[in-house]
Amino acid sequence: xxxxxxxxxxxxxxxxxxxxxxxxxxxxxxxxxxxxxxxxxxxxxxxxxxxxxxxxxxxxxxxxxxxxxxxxxxxxxxxxxxxxxxxxxxxxxxxxxxxxxxxxxxxxxxxxxxxxxxxxxxxxxxxxxxxxxxxxxxxxxxxxxxxxxxxxxxxxxxxxxxxxxxxxxxxxxxxxxxxxxxxxxx
Numbered sequence: 001x002x003x004x005x006x007x008x009x010x011x012x013x014x015x016x017x018x019x020x021x022x023x024x025x026x027x028x029x030x031x032x033x034x035x036x037x038x039x040x041x042x043x044x045x046x047x048x049x050x051x052x053x054x055x056x057x058x059x060x061x062x063x064x065x066x067x068x069x070x071x072x073x074x075x076x077x078x079x080x081x082x083x084x085x086x087x088x089x090x091x092x093x094x095x096x097x098x099x100x101x102x103x104x105x106x107x108x109x110x111x112x113x114x115x116x117x118x119x120x121x122x123x124x125x126x127x128x129x130x131x132x133x134x135x136x137x138x139x140x141x142x143x144x145x146x147x148x149x150x151x152x153x154x155x156x157x158x159x160x161x162x163x164x165x166x167x168x169x170x171x172x173x174x175x176x177x178x179x180x181x182x183x184x185x186x
Contacts, residue, residue: 082163083110085155094169097142102153102167104134109157116152125153144171 084107089100104113104125113125113134119141125134138151148170156162 079109079157079159080161082161083107083155083157085110085113085153085163085165087153087165087167089167089169092167092169093172094140095172096140096144099137099139100169102136102138102151104153104155105132106134106155109159110134110155111158113153113155116154118150118152140169140171147171 085104086106087102087104089102091100094100102115102125106113113127113136115123115125115136115138117138123136123138125136127134134155140149148168150166150168152164152166154162154164
């Protein structure tokens, strides 16, 4: 008898969930149909001239969703586009404690470039106007437990647009130091 009661309880729960799904489907259908939408009515007016004038149709402005969820009209100006940036390092194999120089090439609208190592260390790049490149020096941490680290390079514009790219370094000898540290009981 207890088994039948459980089966009945399961059927009730499924029926309640099915009603919620049915209600959500109805709301979605009403929204898609344009419930409450104002429609323009066409009125027939006599033409005053014999020459036909072509109908002028204006396309609506493209709309994009911002990070805050608000819809913003998208313009085609260069201020609305994120900057372009490419970051490189002369050698992707690094030794812990060594200094590496990272170079970034950005589009003309880039106003700042920042390096972030993910450990709270943010370092700004400096701009070299002779070569039109952004440069920064970064010291690979001495105590690296991974065999590879990633550094993010973020380029920003005055219009608060940004683009992030990554530079990865393979750490030479990181695996040997981790084994030595575990053998010494640290």
